[in-house]
Amino acid sequence: MVDDPRAARTRALLRAALLAECTGRSLDEVSVAALVRRAGVGRATFYLHYQDLRSLAVDACAQVVTDAVEALHAWRGVPDPSSAPAALVQFFEEVGAHAQLYRALLAPSSGGPLGARLRHELSERSASERRLAGAPEPELVGAAVAGAFTGVLADWLGGVILGAPDEVANRSWRLLLAMHRVPLG
Numbered sequence: 001m002v003d004d005p006r007a008a009r010t011r012a013l014l015r016a017a018l019l020a021e022c023t024g025r026s027l028d029e030v031s032v033a034a035l036v037r038r039a040g041v042g043r044a045t046f047y048l049h050y051q052d053l054r055s056l057a058v059d060a061c062a063q064v065v066t067d068a069v070e071a072l073h074a075w076r077g078v079p080d081p082s083s084a085p086a087a088l089v090q091f092f093e094e095v096g097a098h099a100q101l102y103r104a105l106l107a108p109s110s111g112g113p114l115g116a117r118l119r120h121e122l123s124e125r126s127a128s129e130r131r132l133a134g135a136p137e138p139e140l141v142g143a144a145v146a147g148a149f150t151g152v153l154a155d156w157l158g159g160v161i162l163g164a165p166d167e168v169a170n171r172s173w174r175l176l177l178a179m180h181r182v183p184l185g
Helices: 005-021 032-039 043-049 053-072 086-097 099-106 112-133 138-157 165-181
Strands: none
Touching: 005 032, 005 043, 005 053, 032 043, 032 053, 053 086, 053 099, 053 112, 053 138, 086 099, 086 138, 086 165, 099 112, 099 138, 112 138, 138 165
């Protein structure tokens, strides 16, 4: 099915307005009225595209899943354990800018709609990469990497894990590399 360009444009306006409204405040503090005013659309238009603010938030934040998976695989050759790929550092910086919104959608220790999606997509990608490399136990390691990264991200956003975005990116990177290198046989 081809998406109507007008509908896609309207959803993009609503997603951008939500991210702007959530800068510095939680999703619970955002109203549909303020959101549609910022987006320049009517309230009925909002409800034509989304059931509620939470469904818009999941849609607006879904790109974070793709960004996370790509950032974790943004290296070629032999990975450098001393520093995370620049894309991973950038990912943590961008997510940190909207921490309250992502925290609400990931929930502590990686629950919530984005947490489940991130764990699934990252597990699939990690397992696929291991299969391509002929590494042992692709599903096991893929699941472990996905669970660890999603949990670290959720707990960092929730204030359980402390550190600046670059510090957490580098610590996470070393943890994930160590998981890939653990002998399994």
